Amino acid sequence: MDGNDKLKMILGRLLQAIPSIIGIVIVTFVLTRALPGDPAVYFAGPAADEKSIQEIRVSLGLDKSWPEQFWIYITDLATGNLGVSVSTGLPVAEELTRRLPASLELTFLALLFSLAVALPLGVAAATRPNTWVDQLCRVVVTAGVSLPVFFTGLFMVYLFYYILGVAPPPLGRLDIIFLSPPPITNFYTIDALLDGDFETFGAALAQLILPAITLGIFTLAPLARMTRAAMLQVLSSDFIRTARASGLRRSTVLYVYAFRNALLPILTTLGMVFSFMLGSNVLVEKVFAWPGIGSFAIEALIVSDYAAVQGFVLAMAILYVLLNLTIDIAYTLIDPRVGLDG
Amino acid sequence: MREFLKHLKYILTENPVTLFAGALFVLLVLAALFGPFLVPYDPMQSNSALSLKPPSLDHWFGTDQLGRDVFSRIIVATRLDLAIAVSAVAISFVIGSLLGSLAGFYGGWADRLVGRMTDTIMAFPLFVLAMGIVAAMGNTVENIVYATAIINLPFYARVSRTEVNIRRSADFVLAARLAGNSSLRLLAMHIYPNTLPPLMVQVSLNMGWAILNAAGLSFIGLGVRPPTAEWGIMVAEGAGFIVSGEWWLALFPGAALMLAVFTFNLLGDGLRDLIDPRRRT
């Protein structure tokens, strides 16, 4: 396939995503309007009278009919305006650009942790199927996926911070005495490194460890299982037998030939796990006071902050589409046999 | 059938973990059926003299803020939690697999419609979608079930679409078609039953997930309404007491929750072995 075909494929994929995005926009709009409670009343403040509630309602555009509100929302969207979050008082776009890196940084590290544990476990289990190693691996990863993340998180805070005192206080992205590094990527660890400031890097990393492990533990299972399955399949294939028969070293066979060929299904799972994590770290963020988009979404939903909920869902959906696209592209790069149409 | 039993026996003896999971499952079902008759205390009865007592011989798992017996509450909650899991999964299984098989069988616009619908749901951050549904419709058990069912739907639709699609032109289907069976009959009698095994694996995995989902909703205050005993809400409320030293409030319901999810997940693995030994993962 040449570059032109690839471009076509990417465009095709993006076009395919359009109906989903439209669906998301409509469903989110209806869902937020179906939330009980009147945001105007909530945000009018404690001693508001009927008049001031009405003023708020007008200023939020809630006095208009649903179709009108929807039209306003759509036209705003078209100009890239996501509206203003009433609960934080800032434009939703600004909130998202500040909070998304926080969530992404956490998710990436969690994924890294998860991969570091799950891949060796999966390989070990696949090379010794149905032995105690295999069973142990199975029980361990299943246990990880069986606990609610907020429970694991709170328990880790209790143990490592409160009792042992080895973890830094669960105060979000940086401990109190540190200031955030000059914003370039808004990933604190990377920004600190770019700034050559290792102390802040260490501090940012230390804050990340507990929430990342909490999140990572929950995603061990799919990754380890897929690794095991893919490896088993590859190991029983002809070319591995040939490689073995031709006297290559065991580790070479395992890591160079087998593992590389097992990568494809692992990559697919990785994509699924990543999007699942981004959506599910809402609870972890709440436990660790993490200023990410998840905690923002929870608060927004509880107080019926329409613009914030809509902006959050839309951002997540677009991320999801882009992620899938990336995986597809990665696929074609790794394996030229993968076809064009989806 | 004999063949199947033999295979079952083989799986169970070959794989002690699956045997263990089977035993746990039986235990859970027994607790759900007979639990309310067996518990030592009324799970709703408060007792001001006994508030926040640590585990003892009288109260094996201690008591909560209102002096209610935690052990009794955990046992009684089994029924509700299993009910939530079973009904949520049943709904998404039935609707999802129906939509999926129709899409896979007929193709064309039906396929596209179902495909776009599942894409849309999948593109949502799932937990937030569940939150939104429960917040909009009110936090009752039924709504938690519906929300969980909706976010699980795409998985079933996708799996059954693929399975039906593969079998649409399989030899035995062609043979049945030649024998004069109508399309719908073909789908219902010949193709659909064959898609069930891979779906069953998904079912057992999702049961655990449904319970966790309900627990997560409880944690942000959108769980079942008090004073109902439910594991998720007990862990969520107990979590606030960990730092102050009343660890039993979160630990025991947490353990029950974990045990149930664990059982379902292991069972799912075992089921997969049973259906197709080569696909075991």
Next chain:
Amino acid sequence: MRRRDFLKTMGIAAGASTIPFLKFMPAEAAGRDGTLVVVTGNGPNSMDIQRKGTNRPSYQIAVNLYDRLVGYSTKKLENGTLMYDYTSLEPEAAESWTIAPDGKSITFKMRKGATFWDGTPITAQDVKWSFDRAVSLGGFPTVQMKAGSLEKPEQFEAVDDETFVIKLLRPSKLTLPDLGVPVPIIFNSTLAKKNATADDPWATEYLHRTPAGGGAFMLERWDPGQQTVYKRFDGWKNGTLPGVERVIIRQVPSASTRRALLERGDADVSLDLPPKDFAELSASGKFSISGVPIENSMTAIGLNLNFEPFANKLVRQAIAYSVPYDQIFKQAAFERGIPMWGGKSKTPATIEWPQPFPYDTDYDKAKDLLKEAGYANGFDVPLSFNLGLAQWSEPMSLLLQESLGKVGVNVTIDKIPGANWRTAALVEKKLPMHIKNFGGWLNYPDYYSFWVYEKGRLFNSMNYDNPKVQELTNATLHMEVDNPEYAPKIKELIGIFFDDVPLIPVYQPYLDVAMQKDVTGYKYYAHRQLDCRLFTKVTS
């Protein structure tokens, strides 16, 4: 550690100054001598208290970053806690004030030499602009100003730079105290006007993000949803310079984490903990816990008169006799409050408010009353509480459910999420039975009655309507307390509340604040915000 330009590091400019700072908070911040670390559940959503949609935590900005004309002086409670004294005002931006002999105006003299953060002198014109703004913007600030009979711009006059006059519409005991609440703050009007536009003459967009004042603290940074950092304004003239140089207010959503942070010594002050934690921290003796009964407030059960059975006074009294007061007080409130039940007489002896109502847990009496009212077999009723207050409302509801069951009243419990609570409880007033915790900023029974018992008022979620209450409230609302007519009328009013019980008080809650032992200077206000100006940290 290397010295760095603090402002550059932060990426936001908090002021015109470019003081060199460390990349970290100053060295001593590690030991944190001059820095006060506060952890709280919610943070501000605006720097402007007068903006539409500003939340309650934002009031702390008005308290600490801005000056008012007057402040409340301080009294010491028996337990050593400082408390504001609303009966006695002290100068803040105004050096002195005099009430005209005819009682129709108040003249304030501005303090000489006091400036805003940017060095501009604070003048009477600034006060005039700020007050005009408060009464013109509508919404909360306008309503709050109105409570003090401050209603229109024509009432305010800047005679010269140092003289500001308020013309009174009517003599009211509420006018002067209303100047000490967080709302009537003084903006740097020169700076604000520079940032105003034709569409936005009151510079709401600018002041929303950028405070422009002259208070004891300046804003060092505001990361919405995460933290607010104040830095002391060393040129502050309107009071004693604060004892701490910097205040870091971090938002930590989980209450148990907030407790852990205090116990581990990572936080100096911890707010919004459940009553249980305050009770335990207090018992441990390792922290200083300041528990002040919240003035003019009570945790109560509201009975909606639109709900058929509750229209009957006898039924309301029956409910009041079946509340498990003692159990709620111990198991839900952990005794962090003052009991409001078991009053001795059906006629109030004093004008104290709130005071114990003449009810106690007495199921037999309750059953008799229900029988008399024709509800011998009881009825079904939903009981609602605000999800945000579940920490104590939920156990309270469960205990109520159990004990009302004993007299045949079958209760189902509804948790209502934040946004819906105000709509359902206060605006639509459709909750048959609900848990309330209203508190009035101005500490008078008539003020409470005005907001809660008067027909049609926002906080009258009970749909209570009694013409006599209306009459007595209107008669006493602006009346001076030493007026000989005041006490008898208030007693009559409270007597009606006792007898009619649309609202069943259970206890008057404490406002609890947990602090490290070396932190002193906490002062309680009706607005319940931290006044960081008085805090000091003693180095041990």
